[in-house]
Each structure stands twice: as C-alpha cells, then as structure tokens.
Amino acid sequence: MRLLCSIIMCLLFVGRVSADTLYVAAASDLVFCLEKLNHQFQQQYPQLQIKLATGSSGNFYAQIQQDAPFEVYLSADIRYPQKLIEQQKADANSLFVYAQGQLALWTNNPNVDVAQGLAVLSNSHIKRIAIANPDHAPYGQAARAVLVGQQLWDTLNPKLVMGENIAQTLQFIQSQHADVGFVALSLLRAPQLSTQGRYWLIPQ
Template sequence: MKKLLVILFATLLSLPASAATLLVAAASDLAYCIDDLAAAFRKEVPGAVVKVSTGASGNFFAQIRNGAPFHVFLSADMMYPTELAKLGAADGATLRPYAVGRIVLWTLDPRLDVGQGLALLRDPRVARVAIGNPDTAPYGRAARAVLERDKLWEAVQPRLVIGENIAQAAQFVQTGNAQLGIVSLATVRAPRMAGVGRYHLIDDKGVAPIEQGAIVTRAGSREALAARFVRFLGSPAARAILERNGFSLPAAAND
C-alpha cells in the first residue's frame, strides 16, 4: 500500500503546478461519462485543466485518508466521503449527492436469458459471475446485498470472479472471463456501449439505494475550482450527461 501511495504521489505531484488544475478521483462507474463532465466543466471555466483518475471508491478513500493530493472525490456511495469528512480529510460542508446508481445482470452469451433475473444464476451453465469487490466497490457491495436478499450468495460464491472495481467486473464479461456480470446500469447504458450484450435491471427492493456522493478533500480546500466542480455536478448540463449515461438523479439542489 505504501509503495502504491509513493507512486501515486510522484505521478500527481509531477503535474504542472497551476491554480487552474483540478485533480479528481472518480468512481469507476463514471468511466464512460467523466470525460464529458470534464469537458462541460471546461466550457464553464475556460482554461481549467481537469485531471481524472478512476478506480474503486474504497481504494480512493484509503489514498485520500493517507494524504493523496486529489482535490475532489466522486464516490460511488455516500459512506466513503462522509467518513473522510469525519476524519478531517475532506470538507463535510461540501458533501452532496450527485447521482443514484442501479445494478443490472449483463451478459454477452446468447444462450443465456437475462430476463430471468437473478434466478438465472441457478442455471448450471453459468460457471462464472463477475462482480466488483464488495469490500472496496459500492457496486460490489450492492451485488452482494441483492444476492443475500435472494438467498443466492452462498451458492454463487464459488463461481464469483471479483473485479477490483465495477469497470473491471464489466471487463471480465466483455473478455469472456465471466458469462454473467452484476454491473452498473451506467456501464451498459453508456452511448459507446450501445448494443453490446443484453442486460436486465435488478429489482432493488429491500436493499439500500446506491446514492453517490461528491466532496472537496482537504487538499481541495486550497483549490477554488474544487468546490466549483462539486457545485457544477448539480447543474443542468452535468445532470443531463449523468442521466444520458444511465444514472438516476437526486433532487436538484438550490445553490
């Protein structure tokens, strides 16, 4: 972990120093739309440079807690940014929900009928099922929650292929390393993924919603663009991008 942090620090600190450079740590479910969000933000703030890293929310939580110089953290849940605020590693006054995620059952295997929902996991032809890591990825945690709700967790565990984050879980399905995946709706609804495989929206009754939170970190409190970017996520332009990419939206805030 310390070696990874040293590499991360060296990479980020080698970036050109500029008051208009924003370092954003973004949950991997944003991979297909974060560039669009950054481009829309640059239209509002000409000259701004947005440097984005995507990955598992839990890993970013650990890095920011240990001093990684990200300015903004876009988590796939509210728990990690809330905890950073409690630890003094982020500004709790800036915490806001920016999106609500959903999970889907997704396959590229034409023999499998995802319309059956999670019952399909009982099919003996399904040898491998990909999910994000429940310990670090909120979408992996959500996958485990629905499997436990439907009394499938113990039966499915031997067949699980665990991705570090939800993007890697989706890659396992795309590369054939898993026949099915429980991935984010945003992954399969992204315009660039149109027509790739088939998916079924998983009923989220009885499990916590995947409410996603943005926060300005302690390092970001010294960068004026950080709070502006978090507020931007509630703008009509940002909300349109998120909705187009498969996210539900929290109630609009009055800023």
C-alpha cells in the same frame, strides 16, 4: 434492501497541487459521463485542466486517508466521504448526493438469457459470475446484498470472479471472461455499450 448506490461529491482539504490543474477521484461507474463532462468543462474553462482518476470508492478513500492529492472526490458510497469529513479531510458543506446508481445483471453472451433474472445464475452452463470486489466497491457490496438476500451467496460463491472496480467487472463480462455479472446501469447506457449484450434490472 437498499440496492441503489448514491453518487456523492465532496471537496477535500488538500493544498493546491497546481494552480491550473484540478485532481479528481471518481467511482468507476462515472467514467463515460465524466469524459463528456470533462470536455464541456474544458471548453468553458480552458485555463484549467482536469486530471481524472477512476477506480473503486473504497480504494480512493484509503488513498485520501494517506493524503493522496485529490481535490474532488466522487464516491458511490456516502459512508466514505462522511468518514473523511469526520477525519477533517473533507468539507462538510460541499457534500451532496447528485445521482442514484442502479444495479443490473448483464451479459454479452448470446447463450445467456438474463430475462430469467437471478434464476439464470444457478444454471449449470453459467461458470463465471462477475461482481466488483465487495470489500471496497459499493456496487460489489450491493451485488453481495442481492445474493445474500436471495440466499444465493454461499451457493454461487465458487462461480464468482471479482473485479477491482465496477469498470473492470464490466470488462470481464464484455470480453466473456465471465458469462454474466452485476454492473452499474449507468455504464450500460453509455453510447459505447448501449448496443452490446442484454441486461436485467435488479428490482429495488
């Protein structure tokens, strides 16, 4: 079972919207690291501004199909940029995997023991489990694969609450609107979150 989410970059075939602005669409698990990279980039290239949009890879894929004016696409699922290349909306020579994302089970509730692993999800005191929407979010697809593989998907489905993307999923757990959930490890390692809650790494 593949539980890693590859982070892929590709350049898109669009006309330059602005000579001094670069429009970037990025998967939500990159939000914290891209803030830092954007700051470093602007120090090196002060004449060029970055307009960054973060969300689910699948939603951005749909927008780019409809000619949304993004010039760089950072996806958590290689299938989306590959389809754009097939549709001649992206440059095949620019496609490369630059990171591997990993899934973690995270809670911000002190009464939830994630050290139990997936077994904790079946406990009666767990009322809501957050995942990203698997219809268009790669981390949601990975979470669904974990639950299906452990024959838990049907049993736990009534408890599931779905975020539009992995960042919103994390917010559900952080605010305790969900007791526990599946999020990107990269988000949990960001300074803003590294001291919050506890996580259990999903075995690969």
